[in-house]
Amino acid sequence: MIVALAGGVGAARFLQGLVRVVEPGDITAIVNTGDDIELHGLYISPDVDIVLYTLAGIVDEQKGWGIKGDTFYCLEMLGRYGLETWFKLGDKDLATHIYRTMLLRAGYTLSQATEAIRKALGVEVRVIPMSDQPVRTIIITDKGPMHFQEYLVKRGARDAVLGVRFEGVEAAEPAPGVLEAIEGAEGIIICPSNPIVSIGTILALRGVREALREVEAPIVAISPIVGGAPVKGPADKLMRGLGIEVSAYGVASLYKDFLDYIIIDEVDRGLRERIEQELSIRVVVANTLMKTLEDKVRLAKLAVGLIRG
Numbered sequence: 001m002i003v004a005l006a007g008g009v010g011a012a013r014f015l016q017g018l019v020r021v022v023e024p025g026d027i028t029a030i031v032n033t034g035d036d037i038e039l040h041g042l043y044i045s046p047d048v049d050i051v052l053y054t055l056a057g058i059v060d061e062q063k064g065w066g067i068k069g070d071t072f073y074c075l076e077m078l079g080r081y082g083l084e085t086w087f088k089l090g091d092k093d094l095a096t097h098i099y100r101t102m103l104l105r106a107g108y109t110l111s112q113a114t115e116a117i118r119k120a121l122g123v124e125v126r127v128i129p130m131s132d133q134p135v136r137t138i139i140i141t142d143k144g145p146m147h148f149q150e151y152l153v154k155r156g157a158r159d160a161v162l163g164v165r166f167e168g169v170e171a172a173e174p175a176p177g178v179l180e181a182i183e184g185a186e187g188i189i190i191c192p193s194n195p196i197v198s199i200g201t202i203l204a205l206r207g208v209r210e211a212l213r214e215v216e217a218p219i220v221a222i223s224p225i226v227g228g229a230p231v232k233g234p235a236d237k238l239m240r241g242l243g244i245e246v247s248a249y250g251v252a253s254l255y256k257d258f259l260d261y262i263i264i265d266e267v268d269r270g271l272r273e274r275i276e277q278e279l280s281i282r283v284v285v286a287n288t289l290m291k292t293l294e295d296k297v298r299l300a301k302l303a304v305g306l307i308r309g
């Protein structure tokens, strides 16, 4: 089994390549749920949905989230009732959130609800939300603490970041199967996701970092930072806010206690020696931008090649 630690868009794009290199049934994706939010009485799990929609072939490829060709009539109507509409929930997307919320109210755990959605969408990759208990990523800014989606989507990541808090993480457990998947993995891939609020959340769960340190299987990360900037999202602002160098070196430093290999982009070739010498992580230089399906497959082949030797 190949295990992938995943956030949203970057991870989902990488997984599109991975399913063409490894049997989908031999892949387990452990997905961040720190971004989850309740809006309009519905439970929304953005990263889980991004991964599921992408693997089901129904994602809006341009945006990387939501369902392609979706309409927004429900949201428009909610706006007429004076409700907040900054989080763009499409009509089809809303069906997922209604279904998930129904299942949760009926007593399903988040991982059981995710499994039901996965099956209905015909996704063969095993997708596990990182925890069945709530963990909320709170960004501490100069305007006060706020939910990650409020920081990113509502306020466009414009506030100065002073810190990050994972509310509830002490009480939360990794979801059933998370530690077992890591312990029994043939190899582990840290997807090109935000190292603070996507992968960092998963690593903050009790026992996850320890399991990664102890596992014998190779662990490979793909840097989401290319040429000093994230391919997508606010990783630079968050890393800078926490005093972490915004580079592939900075990413590697966050994983240095368990990582065997990091794949960095050709433009970052100059960081190779520093990462290898200071952090003792082997560096592979490649084109990491995933524009076409061929790019995704090539990157997945490289990562799997490092695992399989």
Ligand code: FO1
Binding pocket: 007, 008, 009, 035, 045, 046, 047, 049, 050, 065, 066, 086, 087, 088, 089, 090, 093, 149, 152, 153, 198
């Ligand atoms: N991202 C946005 O930038 N704007 C949105 O309005 C938005 C809506 C949305 C709805 C459903 C969903 O599953 C994801 C959505 N996202 C939106 C993406 C999401 O907020 C972030 O990309 C992830 O949480 C980051 O990992």
